[in-house]
Amino acid sequence: MLRLAALAAGLLLATPAAAVMPDEMLADPAQESRARTISKDLRCVVCQNQSIDDSDAPLAKDLRLLVREQITLGKTDAQVRDYVVARYGNFVLLKPPVEGDTLLLWVGPFAVLILGGIGVLLWQRRRPASAADTPLSDVERAELDRLS
Amino acid sequence: MLAEIGHYALILALLVAMAQAVLPMLGAVRGDAALMAFGRSAAACQAVLIAIAFGALMTLFGQADFSVALVANHSAISQPLPYRLAATWGNHEGSMLLWVLVLSLYGAGIARFGDNLRTTLQARVLSVQAMISVAFLAFALFTSNPFARLSPAPLDGAELNPLLQDPGLVFHPPLLYLGYVGFSVTFSFAVAALLEGRADPAWARWMRPWVLAAWVPLTIGITLGSFWAYYELGWGGWWFWDPVENASFMPWLLGTALLHSAIVTEKRGSLAGWTILLAILAFSLSLIGTFLVRSGILTSVHAFAVDPERGVFILAMIIGATGTALALFALRAPQMKSGALFGSISREAGLTMNNLLLMALTAVVFLGTFYPVIMEAVAPANKISVGPPYYNLVFVPLSVPLLLLVTVGPMLAWKRDDLAIVGKKLLVPAAITAVLLAGLTAWTGLANAVAALGLALGGWLILGAVLVLVRRWWGAGGFSWRLVRTTPAASIGLALAHAGLGFTTAGIAAMTTFAAENILVMRPGETAVAGPLSVTLRDAQEVDGANYRALRARFTVQQGGRETTLVSERRFYNNSRNQTTEAGIGVSVLGNQYVAIGDVQSDARGQGLVVRLYWHPLVGWIWFGGLLMALGGAASLSDRRFRIGAPQQRSLPLAPGLVPAE
Amino acid sequence: MKRLIFILPIIGFVGLAGFLGYGLTQDPKELPSQLIDRPLPEFALPGIADAPNGGPGLVSASFKGEPRLLNVWASWCAACPQEHPVLERIAAEGFPVYGIAWKDKPEDSRAFLARYGNPYSGMGSDFPGRTAIDLGVTGAPETFVVDKKGRVRFKQIGPISPEIWEGQIKPLMQQLRAEA
Numbered sequence: 001m002l003r004l005a006a007l008a009a010g011l012l013l014a015t016p017a018a019a020v021m022p023d024e025m026l027a028d029p030a031q032e033s034r035a036r037t038i039s040k041d042l043r044c045v046v047c048q049n050q051s052i053d054d055s056d057a058p059l060a061k062d063l064r065l066l067v068r069e070q071i072t073l074g075k076t077d078a079q080v081r082d083y084v085v086a087r088y089g090n091f092v093l094l095k096p097p098v099e100g101d102t103l104l105l106w107v108g109p110f111a112v113l114i115l116g117g118i119g120v121l122l123w124q125r126r127r128p129a130s131a132a133d134t135p136l137s138d139v140e141r142a143e144l145d146r147l148s
Numbered sequence: 149m150l151a152e153i154g155h156y157a158l159i160l161a162l163l164v165a166m167a168q169a170v171l172p173m174l175g176a177v178r179g180d181a182a183l184m185a186f187g188r189s190a191a192a193c194q195a196v197l198i199a200i201a202f203g204a205l206m207t208l209f210g211q212a213d214f215s216v217a218l219v220a221n222h223s224a225i226s227q228p229l230p231y232r233l234a235a236t237w238g239n240h241e242g243s244m245l246l247w248v249l250v251l252s253l254y255g256a257g258i259a260r261f262g263d264n265l266r267t268t269l270q271a272r273v274l275s276v277q278a279m280i281s282v283a284f285l286a287f288a289l290f291t292s293n294p295f296a297r298l299s300p301a302p303l304d305g306a307e308l309n310p311l312l313q314d315p316g317l318v319f320h321p322p323l324l325y326l327g328y329v330g331f332s333v334t335f336s337f338a339v340a341a342l343l344e345g346r347a348d349p350a351w352a353r354w355m356r357p358w359v360l361a362a363w364v365p366l367t368i369g370i371t372l373g374s375f376w377a378y379y380e381l382g383w384g385g386w387w388f389w390d391p392v393e394n395a396s397f398m399p400w401l402l403g404t405a406l407l408h409s410a411i412v413t414e415k416r417g418s419l420a421g422w423t424i425l426l427a428i429l430a431f432s433l434s435l436i437g438t439f440l441v442r443s444g445i446l447t448s449v450h451a452f453a454v455d456p457e458r459g460v461f462i463l464a465m466i467i468g469a470t471g472t473a474l475a476l477f478a479l480r481a482p483q484m485k486s487g488a489l490f491g492s493i494s495r496e497a498g499l500t501m502n503n504l505l506l507m508a509l510t511a512v513v514f515l516g517t518f519y520p521v522i523m524e525a526v527a528p529a530n531k532i533s534v535g536p537p538y539y540n541l542v543f544v545p546l547s548v549p550l551l552l553l554v555t556v557g558p559m560l561a562w563k564r565d566d567l568a569i570v571g572k573k574l575l576v577p578a579a580i581t582a583v584l585l586a587g588l589t590a591w592t593g594l595a596n597a598v599a600a601l602g603l604a605l606g607g608w609l610i611l612g613a614v615l616v617l618v619r620r621w622w623g624a625g626g627f628s629w630r631l632v633r634t635t636p637a638a639s640i641g642l643a644l645a646h647a648g649l650g651f652t653t654a655g656i657a658a659m660t661t662f663a664a665e666n667i668l669v670m671r672p673g674e675t676a677v678a679g680p681l682s683v684t685l686r687d688a689q690e691v692d693g694a695n696y697r698a699l700r701a702r703f704t705v706q707q708g709g710r711e712t713t714l715v716s717e718r719r720f721y722n723n724s725r726n727q728t729t730e731a732g733i734g735v736s737v738l739g740n741q742y743v744a745i746g747d748v749q750s751d752a753r754g755q756g757l758v759v760r761l762y763w764h765p766l767v768g769w770i771w772f773g774g775l776l777m778a779l780g781g782a783a784s785l786s787d788r789r790f791r792i793g794a795p796q797q798r799s800l801p802l803a804p805g806l807v808p809a810e
Numbered sequence: 811m812k813r814l815i816f817i818l819p820i821i822g823f824v825g826l827a828g829f830l831g832y833g834l835t836q837d838p839k840e841l842p843s844q845l846i847d848r849p850l851p852e853f854a855l856p857g858i859a860d861a862p863n864g865g866p867g868l869v870s871a872s873f874k875g876e877p878r879l880l881n882v883w884a885s886w887c888a889a890c891p892q893e894h895p896v897l898e899r900i901a902a903e904g905f906p907v908y909g910i911a912w913k914d915k916p917e918d919s920r921a922f923l924a925r926y927g928n929p930y931s932g933m934g935s936d937f938p939g940r941t942a943i944d945l946g947v948t949g950a951p952e953t954f955v956v957d958k959k960g961r962v963r964f965k966q967i968g969p970i971s972p973e974i975w976e977g978q979i980k981p982l983m984q985q986l987r988a989e990a
Contacts (some may be wrong), residue, residue, distance in 0.1 A: 003332065022669045022751055022758060043533045045948045046842060050389055053536065058913060059948065062939045087946045089844050094535025101527050109542055111509040119815070120500055126700045425819060439830065459834050467827050475819035481816050518826070521833040529842050
């Protein structure tokens with residue numbers, strides 16, 4: 001989105017040519033569809049924030065071919081991913097593995113929700129009875145009226 | 149000469165901003181009306197000066213004055229005039245100038261339309277606003293001077309990236325800036341409230357139109373950017389979870405939360421501290437977004453012109469602004485009066501839940517965007533990436549309860565409501581949605597249950613939005629035109645915005661699951677299938693454009709007995725030697741037909757053109773919904789009670805309890 | 811306790827600012843090698859000579875007995891001519907440099923070496939780019955330091971400058987020579 005603003009900052013965008021070419025594709029539609037799914041989860045290491053499925057960089061093409069080659073060799077999806085990770089590290093996975101290091105990433109948002117919920121409940125409970133129901137004061141009401 | 153005038157105006161603006169940062173604040177502390185009045189004049193003066201600078205730069209671009217380095221680097225004579233003018237903000241320096249222009253216009257707005265503000269509050273808001281101005285003007289002048297000269301001047305300039313030669317560019321960045329910078333106003337309001345030690349309902353009402361004034365253009369800007377990416381980037385994606393997109397999405401999520409929490413503060417005096425915190429964070433995330441784009445700390449689809457020096461400067465600004473505001477928050481907020489209590493089933497409780505869920509969603513985007521940076525510091529050997537699969541897994545489950553809540557919220561009564569009564573109100577929409585869900589699941593198959601759920605949720609939202617108006621128009625005595633006429637604009641805004649969210653949800657659900665594609669080599673006369681489409685390549689030929697040559701292919705697309713012609717081009721720009729793809733898109737309510745051509749390639753049957761065919765069901769709903777949300781915001785903004793600066797029509801003061809509640 | 815909640819935002823922000831500041835000093839494009847302290851992946855590459863199968867090539871098994879540099883380069887790579895004098899100097903100082911011409915036509919590689927000189931003790935051609943992937947290469951030039959046992963000990967991303975050679979790689983090579 002900000003895509004434009006970023007470009008606006010005087011930047012060059014990779015040629016927006018599409019990536020997967022017909023001559024790369026596997027004849028078997030089931031295998032090809034597996035390859036596409038795997039490719040969408042693998043990051044192109046030179047263009048950095050695109051999947052190899054989206055990128056037209058030469059290295060991305062090499063990796064797409066590699067993924068397809070591994071599939072035709074009978075490897076499972078997990079084996080193909082591991083093959084690439086062994087060479088480039090977890091960096092190539094657009095979905096980072098759930099490990100000790102990445103725990104906060106995966107549970108953080110849910111923790112925000114749960115801790116926030118607990119916080120709201122406590123806040124509701126803690127309020128002293130005297131403040132139980134203070135409607136808008138007359139001064140506040142008058143000021144609001146002046147605005148309407 | 150013009151460049152020097154612009155440069156000089158910018159320096160003067162900096163001096164004015166410096167005075168404006170100090171004097172009105174002093175006036176508010178001392179109760180000196182003259183000093184406070186100075187703030188209003190200074191804000192107007194600053195806006196005029198920056199407008200002069202911006203006008204000068206734009207004229208320089210219009211005249212193609214290549215003795216100015218910026219003009220020489222970002223425009224060429226062969227470019228059409230509108231795009232040369234748009235190039236004013238199509239680069240780092242110019243866009244920073246646009247940023248300060250928008251900032252100063254908002255400042256002038258507070259001065260001009262803030263007549264009914266408490267004068268001390270207005271003075272403080274203007275001072276805080278000027279402090280932000282000082283920082284950005286200094287940034288523009290000292291690290292990114294747009295008026296630097298180039299000697300000797302070249303005969304022609306370097307062309308703007310052809311991807312940017314598009315109407316999208318003309319409007320997208322200014323709209324985003326209106327949004328980002330708009331949150332500077334709410335930030336200033338929050339800091340001023342902390343300084344005054346008061347955040348009461350009147351404060352919330354003053355601030356709310358400014359929240360809307362930022363949120364509406366931000367919504368349009370994001371929608372437009374998504375649309376632009378879809379039709380220009382050539383592969384039909386509409387959202388990439390790119391750091392640069394996330395940078396605009398986070399302030400939007402927080403701005404949406406702020407919009408809702410401010411209602412509670414205004415109506416009931418509650419959640420004031422929370423509203424202040426949200427106002428601070430929304431602007432902080434806008435600043436951090438700028439930092440992301442300009443510092444190169446994260447990589448994105450765009451190859452950034454990495455400049456750590458600018459990054460350091462912006463980081464210092466963020467630390468100065470957000471750090472000070474949050475420190476003030478820690479000091480002052482605990483002492484502020486907390487408003488009325490509310491039951492666990494009430495409008496307030498619903499809005500609190502809304503805020504919690506929006507915070508959780510913001511946390512998803514925030515962690516996804518910054519976790520790689522954090523990992524780099526904590527575990528440098530284990531670099532990670534966070535991409536679309538992560539967001540889909542975490543964002544979607546958290547957004548479902550929020551979407552469910554959107555229809556429930558407006559049906560809740562303020563203060564305290566009864567579960568049985570709410571249940572009765574919800575019976576009809578819930579039943580219709582359940583039938584819709586069952587029908588959709590039966591039709592699309594159990595494997596697509598998630599998409600069916602998304603579509604049904606869309607229906608649930610649209611239904612809920614319609615019900616808001618229906619329940620208002622059908623009073624105890626049946627339908628009445630009087631009730632229609634007296635419907636507050638804010639209620640209509642609510643209905644439009646919630647319905648818009650429904651359309652967007654349905655569009656996303658359909659697009660994610662039912663989109664079809666076919667990538668292949670085609671020769672003229674051949675026909676291929678993509679989902680419900682049957683596409684024939686008619687011919688392909690070379691054509692000449694204004695400053696490019698193109699390969700143009702024409703297609704005939706058949707769908708359900710209807711035939712359309714689509715044209716796709718691959719353009720080669722002579723000057724910059726760039727290539728772009730112009731996709732052919734057939735638009736309808738049900739979805740878009742999308743064809744894009746690539747290079748020449750061979751397959752088993754010989755040489756042909758690489759062709760990408762797509763069927764994008766309901767994709768237009770995504771942007772239609774976005775625009776509807778913005779329209780809803782605009783409708784709310786037009787509400788009489790917000791008409792900032794309008795002559796105050798004070799008839800009889802409303803009796804307590806008669807204040808219309810929505 | 812109540813105050814703590816109000817202090818939480820600023821604490822969180824200070825943490826974030828720290829990370830952002832640290833992030834500014836890092837290059838997000840640099841990818842740490844997965845090969846450090848692991849054996850060089852197996853390869854057997856043809857040469858680049860104008861002969862059947864490119865003449866003598868490069869085999870991973872030959873990386874034994876002495877520490878070596880393995881330089882991944884290409885004639886199309888913009889930074890390679892800039893790095894080239896440093897490689898010549900390294901070779902002149904008696905440290906063996908081997909090369910892999912990555913995604914480069916042998917005739918282009920030959921032309922490059924004819925023009926800039928040939929510091930390499932041995933050269934393999936990786937036109938398909940598969941060996942480069944096994945090495946985790948993301949761009950050219952990249953240089954691996956391989957020890958006597960054929961294990962990768964260090965990877966330089968981008969060109970070797972005279973400073974990097976003197977300050978980092980040369981001391982490492984000397985240390986590796988001293989190792990058993």
